[in-house]
Amino acid sequence: MRARAGKWSFVSDQRVQQLQRQVRVKEERIIELETENAILHLKLAEYQEVIGKSSREATKYYFLYNEKQHLQRSIHSTLIQLYQVIQKLKQDIKELHSSSLILVRNYQGQYQDCLSGIVAAIQRTQLYNETLQAYQSRAVLLEQSLQEINEQYQIEKQKRKLLHNSLVELKGNIRVHCRIRPLLPFDNELDDPVLQNSSLCEKVIHAVDDETVLVKCNRPGHPLINKTYNFERVYGPAESQRIVFEEMRPLLISLLDGYNVCVMAYGQTGSGKSYTMLGPYSKDEPALPSECHDDLGIIPRAAEELFRLISENPSRSPRVEVSIVEVYNNEIFDLLAKDSSTLVSGVKRDVITSREGKKELLQLTSESVSSAGEFMNLVTGGLQLRAKHPTWVHADSSRSHLVITATLTAAASPGSAGASGVTGLARRETSCINRSLAALADVLGALAEHRGHVPYRNSKLTHFLQDSIGGDAKLLVILCVSPCQKSLAETLQCLGFGTRARRVQRGQAKRRGFPASGKPR
Numbered sequence: 001m002r003a004r005a006g007k008w009s010f011v012s013d014q015r016v017q018q019l020q021r022q023v024r025v026k027e028e029r030i031i032e033l034e035t036e037n038a039i040l041h042l043k044l045a046e047y048q049e050v051i052g053k054s055s056r057e058a059t060k061y062y063f064l065y066n067e068k069q070h071l072q073r074s075i076h077s078t079l080i081q082l083y084q085v086i087q088k089l090k091q092d093i094k095e096l097h098s099s100s101l102i103l104v105r106n107y108q109g110q111y112q113d114c115l116s117g118i119v120a121a122i123q124r125t126q127l128y129n130e131t132l133q134a135y136q137s138r139a140v141l142l143e144q145s146l147q148e149i150n151e152q153y154q155i156e157k158q159k160r161k162l163l164h165n166s167l168v169e170l171k172g173n174i175r176v177h178c179r180i181r182p183l184l185p186f187d188n189e190l191d192d193p194v195l196q197n198s199s200l201c202e203k204v205i206h207a208v209d210d211e212t213v214l215v216k217c218n219r220p221g222h223p224l225i226n227k228t229y230n231f232e233r234v235y236g237p238a239e240s241q242r243i244v245f246e247e248m249r250p251l252l253i254s255l256l257d258g259y260n261v262c263v264m265a266y267g268q269t270g271s272g273k274s275y276t277m278l279g280p281y282s283k284d285e286p287a288l289p290s291e292c293h294d295d296l297g298i299i300p301r302a303a304e305e306l307f308r309l310i311s312e313n314p315s316r317s318p319r320v321e322v323s324i325v326e327v328y329n330n331e332i333f334d335l336l337a338k339d340s341s342t343l344v345s346g347v348k349r350d351v352i353t354s355r356e357g358k359k360e361l362l363q364l365t366s367e368s369v370s371s372a373g374e375f376m377n378l379v380t381g382g383l384q385l386r387a388k389h390p391t392w393v394h395a396d397s398s399r400s401h402l403v404i405t406a407t408l409t410a411a412a413s414p415g416s417a418g419a420s421g422v423t424g425l426a427r428r429e430t431s432c433i434n435r436s437l438a439a440l441a442d443v444l445g446a447l448a449e450h451r452g453h454v455p456y457r458n459s460k461l462t463h464f465l466q467d468s469i470g471g472d473a474k475l476l477v478i479l480c481v482s483p484c485q486k487s488l489a490e491t492l493q494c495l496g497f498g499t500r501a502r503r504v505q506r507g508q509a510k511r512r513g514f515p516a517s518g519k520p521r
């Protein structure tokens with residue numbers, strides 16, 4: 001067995017070796033193949049990667065492509081929209097163009113219309129201008145002739161005034177003015193309430209012009225009154241204190257020229273006498289004159305003007321003396337007289353007639369003044385005394401008359417020593433029914449009719465004023481009247497008195513030869 005086994009083992013060894021070789025070859029081949037395989041794997045991986053990359057790229061490109069497609073589509077639709085918009089715009093522009101053409105055509109038409117309107121207006125204006133110029137030159141001509149007529153009128157008016165003045169001078173220098181006061185609240189106060197709203201408060205007295213008063217009244221059951229009165233000057237209710245003063249101002253020059261001058265206010269109670277002569281001084285508690293300068297009456301204004309005139313010509317500076325008397329109940333009271341205790345109080349005086357037949361006032365106090373202020377202080381004192389004096393406190397003011405006299409005496413004229421010069425301002429307060437005024441009316445009546453006997457002595461007032469009324473003084477009577485119907489009777493009486501006064505003819509006013517000696521009075 002062993003031999004056999006030896007051979008067998010030889011064969012098998014060979015075979016094993018062969019097989020081993022084959023195995024090695026195979027193993028080498030396997031390694032080779034494995035290497036190859038690995039290389040292939042690598043390559044595969046490489047390719048796979050490439051493929052992966054490519055597919056990602058492809059996806060990307062696919063998306064991009066899609067996007068591009070989408071973009072292209074949206075660009076396309078935008079383009080279409082744009083195209084449509086452009087078409088629409090083109091259409092609009094076309095329409096705009098045609099409407100602007102219409103507008104331009106319209107505008108041109110209107111412009112032409114306007115232009116022709118303007119041209120027509122210019123032509124019309126030129127025409128108007130020519131007419132206006134024609135009118136203007138006519139107006140200038142008319143104005144010139146009006147001015148000429150006015151100048152002529154002024155000259156004629158002046159002539160008339162001069163003639164009138166000489167007439168008045170010839171008539172003896174009585175001037176009668178009439179002042180109609182405004183309707184005032186108290187005119188409506190009637191005693192009988194039944195009459196409160198009656199026509200009694202109506203205005204029946206009117207100033208027609210500056211020389212004519214119209215009384216017009218138509219009361220049921222009474223005859224119609226429609227009457228005019230003429231005076232040298234008529235002041236309507238709106239005319240100021242200054243205007244009234246301006247009218248009497250020339251009398252002050254006459255006063256300084258040596259004439260006797262008398263200004264008297266005449267009228268019923270409440271008709272405006274105190275207002276006209278004194279203004280605020282007539283009130284119980286007078287306001288300061290500086291507060292109410294426009295209201296100042298004739299006396300304060302005349303005092304101011306008198307001293308102004310005197311200061312203008314210092315060479316003849318006359319002495320100015322003032323006396324103030326009250327005529328009440330046919331008695332004369334000296335308001336500047338001082339009693340034993342030197343307190344000023346009214347002292348009764350009497351008029352006596354001198355041997356030459358001229359009236360004289362005994363012991364009438366006169367105070368020398370050198371300014372308007374001093375003058376008015378005396379007046380204020382006199383007025384206060386008048387208001388406080390026991391005899392007069394309850395006096396009926398309609399029976400009381402106040403006479404303020406300024407006497408001017410030449411300063412250094414030997415011939416005039418002791419002689420009083422010229423009667424100055426006089427003011428009276430009065431009513432239509434009392435004795436003094438009835439006497440005054442009688443005096444004027446006698447003078448008007450040239451009666452041989454003039455009843456001056458029927459009252460103290462006429463006696464006292466004899467020189468001023470019937471003598472050779474320049475007399476200005478200011479009739480004061482209320483405009484309302486309830487005063488009609490008194491107003492008619494007052495206007496009648498004034499009319500009679502105008503008829504008085506006296507000798508021409510005589511100059512006193514001032515500053516030469518005046519005559520004693």
Ligand code: ADP
Pocket residue numbers: 180181182184237267268269270271272273274275276282429480
């Ligand atoms: P008389 O002195 O005549 O009795 P007054 O002068 O006292 O009257 O006037 C009576 C009232 O009428 C006063 O209150 C006065 O101020 C007023 N009065 C008079 N005249 C005028 C006028 N022209 N303008 C304004 N008020 C006037």
Ligand code: MG
Pocket residue numbers: 270273274275282397429
């Ligand atoms: Mg009075």
